[in-house]
Amino acid sequence: MSTDSQNQAPTPLTESEAAYGRFVPQQFLQLLGRPSIVEVELGDHVEKEMTLLFSDIRDFTLLSEAILPAENFRFINSYLSTMEPVVARNRGIIDKYIGDGIMALFPGTADDGVRAGIDMLRRLVIYNQGRSRAGYAPIRIGIGLNTGLVMMGTVGGPNRMDSTVIGDAVNLASRLEGLTKNYGTPLIISDQTLHSLEDRGAYSIRFLDRLSVRGRYQAQSVYEVFDADPEPLWLAKQETKQAFEEAVAFFHMGRADLARPMLEECLRGAPDDKAARSYLKRCAAADQGEAHGSVVGGMPDATWRDEYSVLIEEIDAQHKELLARAANIAALVAQGDGAVGGTLNALTEFSQAHFNTEENLMRRYGYPFIEEHLRQHRAFQSACEGLCEEILTAQRDQLYLLFRIQLLLVDWQINHTTKSDFHLGNFLLRAGIN
Numbered sequence: 514m515s516t517d518s519q520n521q522a523p524t525p526l527t528e529s530e531a532a533y534g535r536f537v538p539q540q541f542l543q544l545l546g547r548p549s550i551v552e553v554e555l556g557d558h559v560e561k562e563m564t565l566l567f568s569d570i571r572d573f574t575l576l577s578e579a580i581l582p583a584e585n586f587r588f589i590n591s592y593l594s595t596m597e598p599v600v601a602r603n604r605g606i607i608d609k610y611i612g613d614g615i616m617a618l619f620p621g622t623a624d625d626g627v628r629a630g631i632d633m634l635r636r637l638v639i640y641n642q643g644r645s646r647a648g649y650a651p652i653r654i655g656i657g658l659n660t661g662l663v664m665m666g667t668v669g670g671p672n673r674m675d676s677t678v679i680g681d682a683v684n685l686a687s688r689l690e691g692l693t694k695n696y697g698t699p700l701i702i703s704d705q706t707l708h709s710l711e712d713r714g715a716y717s718i719r720f721l722d723r724l725s726v727r728g729r730y731q732a733q734s735v736y737e738v739f740d741a742d743p744e745p746l747w748l749a750k751q752e753t754k755q756a757f758e759e760a761v762a763f764f765h766m767g768r769a770d771l772a773r774p775m776l777e778e779c780l781r782g783a784p785d786d787k788a789a790r791s792y793l794k795r796c797a798a799a800d801q802g803e804a805h806g807s808v809v810g811g812m813p814d815a816t817w818r819d820e821y822s823v824l825i826e827e828i829d830a831q832h833k834e835l836l837a838r839a840a841n842i843a844a845l846v847a848q849g850d851g852a853v854g855g856t857l858n859a860l861t862e863f864s865q866a867h868f869n870t871e872e873n874l875m876r877r878y879g880y881p882f883i884e885e886h887l888r889q890h891r892a893f894q895s896a897c898e899g900l901c902e903e904i905l906t907a908q909r910d911q912l913y914l915l916f917r918i919q920l921l922l923v924d925w926q927i928n929h930t931t932k933s934d935f936h937l938g939n940f941l942l943r944a945g946i947n
Contacts, residue, residue, distance in 0.1 A: 540606045544620060544665060558666025562885045564619040564626035564658060564706060565678070565686035566605065568596070568633065571653040571694065573613045589613055592652070595640050596633055603629035608678055614690075618678060623660045623709035627716060627738060630656045630700045634741035657689030659703040662882065662936060681932070689735060696721060697787025700741065704734040704925070708892035716740055717747065720758045721788060723765055723920065731927040734920050737788060749783030757789055759909075762916035764792060769799035771912070812847065813919035815840035821930050823938030825946065831867040832930050838863060839922035846904060846914050857901045860922075864893065871937065878944040886933055893929070896921045 544559060570576070570592070577585045593610060600607055604625045606618045619626040633656060641651035661682025668677050682705070689701045701721065707713060721737045739750050750757075760775035773796045779789040815836040822829050838860045845853040868890040875883040900921050903909050909917075 540620075558664055560662060560664050560881075561620060562660070562662050562882060563665075563678075564623045564660040564709070565663070565683050566600075566617040566619065566626050566630060566656060566658050567614065567687045567690035568617075568630075568654050568656045569614040569690055571655060576650075576652065592640065595636060599632045599636050600629050603632060605629050608676070616678075616687075618665070622711060623658075623706045624711050624715075626658050626660070627702060627706065627710065630658055630702075631716075631738065631740045634699055638741075654699060655690050655693030656700045657686050657691070657693065658701070658706050659683075659686035659689060660706040660709045661685075661932065662885075685733065692722075692724075692735065696737070696791050698737045698739065700738045702736050702738055704736065704920075704928075707734075707736050708889060708896075708925075717742075717751065719750065719754050720761060720920075722761070723924070731924055731931065733928070734924060746783060746785050750786060753779040753782050753786070753789075757786075759913050760789075761792060762913045763910075764796060764799075766912045766916055768912060769796040772796055813839065813843045813915065813923045815843070815923045821927060823930065823934050825938050825941060827870065828867075828934065828938065831863075831870065832926070832934070835860075835864060835867060835926055836923065839918060839926065842904075842922070843915055843918045846911060846918065849911070854901075854905055857897075857904065861894070861897050861901070864897065868894075871934070874941060874946070875937065878941055878946065880937060880940055882936070886937065889929060889933060893925055896925065 544561065576588075580588065589612075592613070593615070596615060597607060600615070600617045604619065604621045606620070608616045608618050610616075617626075617629065619629065633654070637652070637654060644651055659682050661680065663678050663680035663682050665676070665678045667675065668679075669675050685703060689703060693699055693701055698721070702718075707718065710716070716738055717740045718736050718738050721735050723732045723734050725732050739747060742750065756775045757779050760772040760779065763769070763772040763775070773793065776789050776793045776796065779786055780793070783789065817833050817836055821832065823832075838856070842853060842856055842860060845856055868887075871890075872883070872887060874880075875886065880886070900917055903917060904914055
């Protein structure tokens with residue numbers, strides 16, 4: 514190639530493509546199957562499982578009111594420019610900036626999203642050191658992560674369109690980011706993200722809450738990831754993790770009196786544990802008669818509802834049976850019945866038979882999300898094994914075990930049914946299953 518050719522300026526199209534890439538990421542176009550921005554059409558879309566990350570600066574309104582508009586823009590751009598490469602390093606795509614907030618997509622693995630959240634918090638420490646040297650107050654951020662099926666594509670009109678991602682999974686991720694304010698913890702993930710991790714033992718995670726979600730009968734479990742905490746707080750949380758999770762279980766079982774001393778013990782070891790302090794306040798509110806407790810009567814709610822139906826008789830019958838078996842296990846645990854071991858084994862065998870039924874249907878009809886679905890099945894089987902060990906060793910309090918049955922057997926089953934299995938059912942019905 515001649516020197517003149519090497520020194521030629523890029524073609525206008527190349528320059529345009531580079532410019533467009535700053536507004537619509539190239540990775541987004543690749544996921545849509547479009548090689549160029551000029552080939553994108555209104556309504557282009559693709560369905561995909563991914564992890565969604567939302568982050569936001571805490572008390573941004575107060576910060577922005579104290580400085581001039583021009584300074585505000587410099588501050589926002591300084592912060593966003595700091596976080597953008599952190600997302601990219603973890604194979605993420607920044608879908609959009611929402612004022613001071615970031616919405617990022619991780620189409621690879623849930624681990625990419627969790628690592629990005631941890632790295633953002635660690636990078637924030639360095640960023641705040643620079644702010645301190647410049648005479649500015651440090652900032653705090655909250656991050657929420659959720660994993661699930663979403664629809665990504667283009668929306669708008671003939672003269673103005675935008676790329677976006679929509680779906681229930683997006684809404685929950687946004688809500689989790691907002692909940693970081695309630696608990697004083699900067700990074701919260703859903704149980705869907707937890708179960709999607711390749712090795713959850715690689716992270717510092719503890720159960721945080723069981724939340725009621727508008728429009729759904731079943732609650733969502735959420736977890737705190739505290740790898741980015743300062744070393745003394747991280748160590749203290751590790752040491753008090755079991756006591757904290759048992760206290761949370763007692764609180765949700767309507768026994769704030771049992772939760773309170775355990776939370777006080779946690780705070781003696783970790784005075785800066787804001788989540789423990791938040792629960793202690795909730796215990797005080799319970800003493801004043803405010804309603805709390807998510808498991809009515811101390812027993813899991815495994816009631817079948819018509820809303821759980823996927824409209825495929827064989828699968829619905831197996832779902833009903835799984836819930837009935839979970840309720841039976843809870844009853845045996847509550848009675849201290851030694852026969853629970855055999856019942857647990859029978860549940861594991863039945864759940865595997867049910868999963869095999871679904872897998873056979875997915876393969877027969879070419880379900881496109883089979884790998885993601887089977888990963889959830891494996892996560893359930895792994896959780897069952899852990900629960901069996903907890904129950905059979907009899908080293909945990911009965912109330913705590915009943916709460917674990919609610920989370921790992923009942924909540925998981927209903928959430929899986931009303932999300933993943935409902936999606937599968939719709940696909941099979943469209944494919945002509947009879």
